[in-house]
Amino acid sequence: xxxxxxxxxDIKQGITQSYKKIAAxxxxxxxxxxxxxxxxxxxxxxxxxxxxxxxxxxxxxGKKPREMAGLMxxxxxxxxxxxxxxxxxxxFINFKLDRAGLYNxxxxxxxxxxxxxxxxxxxxxxxxxxxxSANPTGPMHLGNARGGALGDVLASILQKAxxxxxxxxxxxxxxxxxxxFGASLEARYLELFGQDTEVPEEGYHGEDVVELMKEYIEKYxxxxxxxxxxxxxxxxxxxxxxxxxxxMKDDLEAYGIHYDVWFRESSMYESGEIRDxxxxxxxxxxxxxxxxxxxxxxxxxxxxxxxxxxxxNGLTTYFxxxxxxxxxxxxxxxxxxxxxxxxxxxxxxxxxxxxxMAALGIDPDRLVVILMQLVRLKMGGEFARMSKRKxxxxxxxxxxxxxxxxxVRFLFNMRSADSQFEFDxxxxxxxxxxxxxxxxxYAHARICSILRNASSIGTEVPALADVDMTRxxxxxxxxxxxxxSSYPEEIGQAALRLEPYRITHYASDxxxxxxxxxxxxRVIGEEEEVMKARLVLADSTRKVLANALSLLxxxxxxxx
RNA sequence: GCGCCUGUAGCUCAGUUGGAUAGAGCAACGGACUUCUAAUCCGUGUGUCGGGAGUUCGAGUCCCCCCAGGCGCACCA
Numbered sequence: 328x329x330x331x332x333x334x335x336x337d338i339k340q341g342i343t344q345s346y347k348k349i350a351a352x353x354x355x356x357x358x359x360x361x362x363x364x365x366x367x368x369x370x371x372x373x374x375x376x377x378x379x380x381x382x383x384x385x386x387x388x389g390k391k392p393r394e395m396a397g398l399m400x401x402x403x404x405x406x407x408x409x410x411x412x413x414x415x416x417x418x419f420i421n422f423k424l425d426r427a428g429l430y431n432x433x434x435x436x437x438x439x440x441x442x443x444x445x446x447x448x449x450x451x452x453x454x455x456x457x458x459x460s461a462n463p464t465g466p467m468h469l470g471n472a473r474g475g476a477l478g479d480v481l482a483s484i485l486q487k488a489x490x491x492x493x494x495x496x497x498x499x500x501x502x503x504x505x506x507x508f509g510a511s512l513e514a515r516y517l518e519l520f521g522q523d524t525e526v527p528e529e530g531y532h533g534e535d536v537v538e539l540m541k542e543y544i545e546k547y548x549x550x551x552x553x554x555x556x557x558x559x560x561x562x563x564x565x566x567x568x569x570x571x572x573x574x575m576k577d578d579l580e581a582y583g584i585h586y587d588v589w590f591r592e593s594s595m596y597e598s599g600e601i602r603d604x605x606x607x608x609x610x611x612x613x614x615x616x617x618x619x620x621x622x623x624x625x626x627x628x629x630x631x632x633x634x635x636x637x638x639x640n641g642l643t644t645y646f647x648x649x650x651x652x653x654x655x656x657x658x659x660x661x662x663x664x665x666x667x668x669x670x671x672x673x674x675x676x677x678x679x680x681x682x683x684m685a686a687l688g689i690d691p692d693r694l695v696v697i698l699m700q701l702v703r704l705k706m707g708g709e710f711a712r713m714s715k716r717k718x719x720x721x722x723x724x725x726x727x728x729x730x731x732x733x734x735v736r737f738l739f740n741m742r743s744a745d746s747q748f749e750f751d752x753x754x755x756x757x758x759x760x761x762x763x764x765x766x767x768x769y770a771h772a773r774i775c776s777i778l779r780n781a782s783s784i785g786t787e788v789p790a791l792a793d794v795d796m797t798r799x800x801x802x803x804x805x806x807x808x809x810x811x812s813s814y815p816e817e818i819g820q821a822a823l824r825l826e827p828y829r830i831t832h833y834a835s836d837x838x839x840x841x842x843x844x845x846x847x848x849r850v851i852g853e854e855e856e857v858m859k860a861r862l863v864l865a866d867s868t869r870k871v872l873a874n875a876l877s878l879l880x881x882x883x884x885x886x887x
Numbered sequence: 888g889c890g891c892c893u894g895u896a897g898c899u900c901a902g903u904u905g906g907a908u909a910g911a912g913c914a915a916c917g918g919a920c921u922u923c924u925a926a927u928c929c930g931u932g933u934g935u936c937g938g939g940a941g942u943u944c945g946a947g948u949c950c951c952c953c954c955a956g957g958c959g960c961a962c963c964a
Contacts, residue, residue: 366903369910379906382944392944416907417944462964504964529963620962631890631960638962645964674891675959700892701958741912742900745892747957749899762926763912769926777923820903832901835912846919846928865923887926 330431331812334408335365335376338422341409342380345402349388349395359387374413374421375809382418392418426805430796432812436867437791444814444874448822449490455656456482458668459579460497463571464508465535467578467723469702469750470670475723476739476880477699478668479584480827483878488822493587493662496579497652500568501593502645507531509564515540516551516563533720539567578724583732583880595651601643604651604687605636613686623650628682628691631675646676650683657689666695666825668744674698697825699744705751721752730755733881737764740831740879763835767872768884770838774869775885777850781862784851788866789859798860803844807864810837811871827879834875841868 350357361383368377381396396414410425436443458478461467486492511530515537518524526532551559595601608614613624619639626633636647656665681691821829850861873883
């Protein structure tokens with residue numbers, strides 16, 4: 328167990344003991360007492376930890392908050408880590424820690440290596456996280472880039488927290504949009520042979536479709552000219568889909584994302600799973616027919632409206648596929664929890680999907696949908712309107728090429744999913760030197776530089792047993808150690824609350840404390856014992872920075 | 888019209904699930920390199936927390952009503 332958790336437990340137990348004693352003295356039923364809550368005071372000069380326990384329990388004990396706090400302080404047992412207790416404000420109890428307890432973190436980092444920060448709160452539970460899942464009808468856009476950064480890092484965090492995690496990409500390679508894609512391909516194909524055709528109004532008008540057909544003609548010439556339209560579209564569609572899927576894989580790999588599973592919607596048509604799930608819902612009486620279509624009664628399960636499973640023309644909807652897909656995740660593959668990352672424009676879909684899960688007997692709480700607010704691109708001081716169908720968009724690939732993989736991943740993980748993201752392209756490219764990611768990477772490179780210089784004068788990072796850690800006694804050093812020791816807690820928070828942005832913030836904070844330490848405390852050239860202790864501290868910081876950056880999928884350079 | 892998300896410093900955003908005097912980065916200004924990387928550090932200030940009412944010892948945070956922006960409200964995905 329990490330020392331930070333031991334210390335917190337220590338204080339919580341102290342509070343509980345104190346409570347019990349006071350309860351006994353006053354004849355109060357101890358089971359009524361609320362559980363102690365620890366918090367970190369906003370102003371650290373108050374102490375390392377604080378509790379509002381006296382204020383929340385004052386009423387129960389029939390005392391004034393400050394009086395209650397005084398009693399609790401008197402009855403607080405002696406513990407290993409707490410060095411002083413003070414009462415302040417309306418009745419806060421502030422705890423200061425014995426700073427020697429902080430040195431433990433250096434041992435933990437040394438002993439655990441890359442596993443430092445790992446937790447077992449997941450207890451091996453199986454989590455699937457599905458993200459990006461862009462239509463294979465063209466290149467991926469900025470929203471996909473955001474979803475990719477969020478999903479990939481969240482997956483890493485959950486793994487670190489002890490969950491079994493699979494990353495999955497759902498390929499919509501069937502259905503209505505794919506038909507339109509085929510029609511668009513055909514139009515461009517014929518157009519390239521001089522025929523007078525037009526891309527359908529609702530089709531895909533982007534230049535990438537033309538490029539695809541040029542490439543196809545280069546390879547296969549006019550073989551599709553003499554086919555009938557249906558066959559031709561099928562041929563072109565199948566070829567283009569594979570092409571696009573391969574390209575998405577390449578682009579995502581370049582972005583640092585690797586999926587465990589690429590799941591095709593079409594596979595569920597072949598296996599019959601879509602038909603089966605529709606029949607299951609029918610059999611259970613959760614459907615009805617209206618205007619020739621088959622509807623799912625989502626409103627029976629709390630959704631705000633029903634939705635169509637089978638259209639009047641006999642074709643199944645995306646919704647039907649998605650139900651079958653999620654049943655596959657939960658039932659066939661047995662995931663305990665499924666996390667989907669969707670754009671905010673799919674918000675209306677959430678209630679109906681959960682309703683469908685409930686109808687299938689799956690606890691809807693096991694499906695967690697993270698709604699990501701949309702990304703707006705600012706270029707030349709204006710917000711660009713983008714559309715895949717119109718083809719006037721900046722792609723994920725463009726972004727990664729222009730701004731750099733590290734910066735893009737870091738930037739997208741700086742904000743919570745439910746804030747809108749304004750991506751200023753000009754700023755990202757022009758002023759990328761002022762990007763926060765470089766600040767963190769620079770801290771890492773600086774440490775590496777110290778270690779190199781030390782090595783060049785014959786000094787390596789010493790074994791911990793040979794180091795007098797009490798030589799680390801400056802404020803900058805204590806603050807750095809405090810931050811290092813809070814890393815596991817930060818992982819836990821990020822995992823439980825599904826908030827990857829906590830890790831970018833943590834990395835920035837840690838880098839900042841290191842830069843301050845660097846300015847205030849020299850390493851090389853100091854007295855031998857001080858140098859050794861600081862080498863260990865610097866190296867520990869380097870390891871944790873690299874650890875956090877690796878969760879983010881961002882490089883930790885040794886030189887910059 | 889209804890539902891979801893958002894509104895906090897000039898800009899971009901945090902705010903530990905209701906706690907103490909509301910924070911950080913950027914931008915602006917002033918300092919700091921003969922010494923381990925100045926992509927750095929130190930200092931300076933700015934808030935009707937969109938507005939109004941309410942809940943209580945205590946509200947940026949919770950309830951209600953408005954205002955503004957984004958996204959939905961398809962036999963599209």
